[in-house]
Amino acid sequence: MTLEAIVGVDHVLTTPAALAAYACDGLTSHRVQPQAVVLPATTDEVAAVVRWCRATGTPWVARGAGTGLSGGALPVAEGVVIGLARMRAIVSIDTANERITVQSGVTNLDVTRAVAADGLYYPPDPSSQQVCTIGGNVAENSGGAHCLKHGFTTHHVVAATFVTATGEVARLGSAVADPPGLDLLAVVIGSEGTLGIVTEVTLRLTRAPERVETLLAAFPSTDAAGEAVAAIIGAGVVPAAIEMMDRLTIEAAEAAVHAGYPTCEALLLIEIDGGADDVAATTRLVTDSVLAAGASETRTASTAEERARMWRGRKAAFAAMGRVSPDYYVQDGVIPRTRLAAVLRGIRALETSSGLRIGNVFHAGDGNLHPLVLYDRAVAGEAERASDVAAAILDLCLDAGGSITGEHGVGHDKACAMARMFTGADLTVMDRVRGAFDPTGLANPGKLLPTPRLCGEVPGFYRAHPTELAGLAERL
Amino acid sequence: MTAEEVATTLRSGGPFIPRGGGTKATWGLPTEGTELDLRGLDRIVAVDAGDMVCVVEAGVRLVDLQARLAEDRLALMLDPADGSQATVGGVLATNACGPLRHRYGKPRDLVLGAQFVLTDGTIARSGGRVVKNVAGYDIARLLCGSLGTLAVLCEVALRLHPLPARRRTVVAQATNPSDAARAARALAEAPLRAEAVEVAWPERVVWATFAGEGVLPGVEAEAPALPPLCLESGALLGFGVPTTATAALLALADATRTVIRLRAGVGVGEARTLDDEAFAAGVRTLGGHVSPRRDTTVGYERDPVSLDLMRAVKARLDPDDRLSPGRLWPVG
C-alpha cells in the first residue's frame, strides 16, 4: 500500500514548493524539509498512514495549524508530516451534558462558535485561537488568558480518539466522568505528538457567565503592576484573567490596532466573571487592590464592545512587535506569582547588559511570562545574543522555582533545556513512558526529550535502545 | 521516612501495596502483597500562601494539611468521605473526591507535580510547583487514580484556593427521582456558581453550597448531616453517569436497594448497594461505568486498545509487576 493509495494522490504533497510551506511551525528560525506531507481525512486514514510509516521505518510528525512556538511540528528530514487540517468536522454536540466532540483539525474558536447560541463556551483561549487546532491544543496542553480561573486544556478534555504509534485506534477517557483504569489522557495531553495522534476530541463545555467585567489598570512601573498581581491573588480573589503589558508592548499594540490604552509603564487587564452580584463585589475588591498597589488610573468595560476593544491590543501584541523589530523571539517561562516584580527587574537588567530590547506581554495571573526578545538577524551576532538572553531568562525562571515552559511546549526548541529543569532519572522515567506508547521510536523523534546529538549526554539519562523498546532485547 | 528509604524497600522484593490511611485500601480489584505504610512521610514541606501552592509529603493526613492551610485562609479543595485518616497520597492515588468536585475538580486537576519512586528504586519527579507548566509528560496526573500500581508517591505539589469567607447551603427535599433531578439541575445552573451540588438517595435530599455574593435559589439552611456511606452494608462502587441521567439513576437506586451520594453537576458518585450486579448493569445501560471499591465482584470494562496501552505503561514503570499486582486488571 502506498501513501497515495491511503489518502488519494491529491493529498500527498512532494513538490519542493509544497514541502517548503511545511518546513517550519511558528518557530520560523528552524526549518527542515520533510520527504512528504500526507493529509488524511479520517481516523482510519491516519491509522493506515502510521502503519505505513511503521512498516517502512519512516519517522513522522503530526501537524495541526503549525502555529506552535517551540518547533514541535518541525519536520524530520527523512520523515513525513501528517497534517490534520482536513479533519475539520464537528462530530456531535450534546448541550444538555455540556459536551462537544470534534475532529482534531477544528480550530479552537470554532468550538465556542458552534455552541455559543446555547449559552456555552470552551474556556481555554490561546491568543492564536482563530487558527490553532484542537489537536494542537491537546498536544501542547495550551493555555490562554482565561485559564487562570477556568483551567488549561487538560482540565477540559474528557475523551479522545487516539491513533497509537503502532497504528491502532484507542478510545481514551470517556464523555462520562471518571472512566475506570489509568488516566492515559493525563500524559497524552501535553505530549507534543510524541505518543500518538489525536484524531477526535471530546471537550467539556462551560456555561457562559451571567456577567463579565473587564478592568484596565495603568501603573507607573512594572514593579507596581507586579505587586498588584500579588495583592489580588493574595486577597483570595481568582479573576478569570490577569494579563500584563509593559511600555514597549503597549506602544507597539497601540500603533497597530489603536486600542486606546493609556500611556504608562505597565498595564493590567483584569477580567472578572460569574454571577452579577459576585462580579460587582469582586470588581470593587480588585479595584481597591490595584489602587493600593499604586495604579494611576483604572477603567472598566462592561459591554461586549468595550471589552473587545480593551482586549484588542493584548491579542494583537505579539504580531505588533513585527512593526518594532525585524525579528523577535517569544520566550515562555513560569515563575511563582509572588516573584513577578523581582523577575521582571532581572529581565530589565538583561536588557541593559545585552543591549537588546525586551518587551513583556503575558499571563501575569498564573505567573506565565512571555518576554519578547527583539533582534535583527541581519546584524551579525544579534541572533546568537538574542538566544543567549532568552536562555538567561529561563535561568531566572528556574532560579525563582518556576518552569521552562508554561504553554508553548518543549518541542525542538527546549529539548536540551529539559536537562536544566529535570534530573537524568526524571528524564529516564519520561522516556520509559514514551517507550510504552511508542515502541517504534518513530513518533516525532528528537522532540521533548534531549538527544545526545543536539544536547550532549545528560548525566543519568538512560535511554532505552530501540531494540529494547521493541521488546527484542533486554539489558541485564 | 524518606524517599530513599522507600526506594530501598521497593528494591528489596515485594510485591508491595502502598498504604496511606487505609480508608480506600479495598478500591480496585483484589491484590496481594506486603503493605508499604507511607504514613511516615509526614512533613508539610512548604505552604506558599502568596502563590497558593503547597508541597507536602504523601503520608500527611488531609485533615492535618487542611488545618495548617486554614491558618492562611487557604484550602486544598478536596473533601472525600471518611476523611479523618485519609492521607494526601492516598487521596491522590485513588482520585477520591467529595462534594467540592463540582467546582474544583478531582485530585488530578489540582496536582502540580510529584516526586515518586519506582519499584526498581528510581526516584524521579515530574511537573513542578507553579500553577502553570507544560515541561515534560504530566506523570503526576497519570499517577492520580492509578491505585498504587505504577509508582509510590512521596511528595506532591498542589494548587490551593482561598477559603471562602462565607459559605451558604441550600437544601431541598425531593419527592421522587425526576423532582430531585430538576432541583439539582437548577442548583447547578444558578448564576452564582455552586461549589457543590449533591443528591443523597434514598434520603431524597438535594443540597448545594455557594461561596461569594448573590441571591441563592430556594431556601438557605444548615448542611444536612448525612450518614457516610461507608458505615452501611453491601457492595461499594464508584460510578459515572451522564448528568442527564440523574432521574434514571435514582430510580435504579430504588430498584436495586442502593444508597447513593451523587455529584449531580458532574455525574459521579458512590453507591452502597445490596445488588451490585444489577446496579452495575443498570449504570452501563445509562451510558455510564462503575469501579469496584469494596465487597463486590463487579469488575472493570474498558476499550481493549487502551487497556493494552495501560498494560504497556505499567510494564515500563513496574516491569516485574511488584506494585499492587492485579488491582487494575487480573494478574497474567
Ligand SMILES: Cc1cc2nc3c(=O)[nH]c(=O)nc-3n(C[C@H](O)[C@H](O)[C@H](O)COP(=O)(O)OP(=O)(O)OC[C@H]3O[C@@H](n4cnc5c(N)ncnc54)[C@H](O)[C@@H]3O)c2cc1C
Ligand atoms: C500569535 C500566536 C499566539 C499564541 N498564543 C498562544 C497562547 O496564548 N497560549 C498557548 O498555549 N499557545 C499559544 N500559541 C502557540 C500555539 O498556537 C499553540 O501551541 C497551539 O495549540 C498549536 O496548535 P496548532 O494546531 O498550530 O499545532 P501545531 O503547531 O501544528 O503542532 C503543535 C504540536 O502538536 C502536535 N500535534 C498537532 N496536532 C496533533 C494531533 N492531532 N495529535 C497529536 N499531536 C498533534 C505537533 O506534532 C506539534 O508537536 C500562540 C502562537 C502564535 C503564533
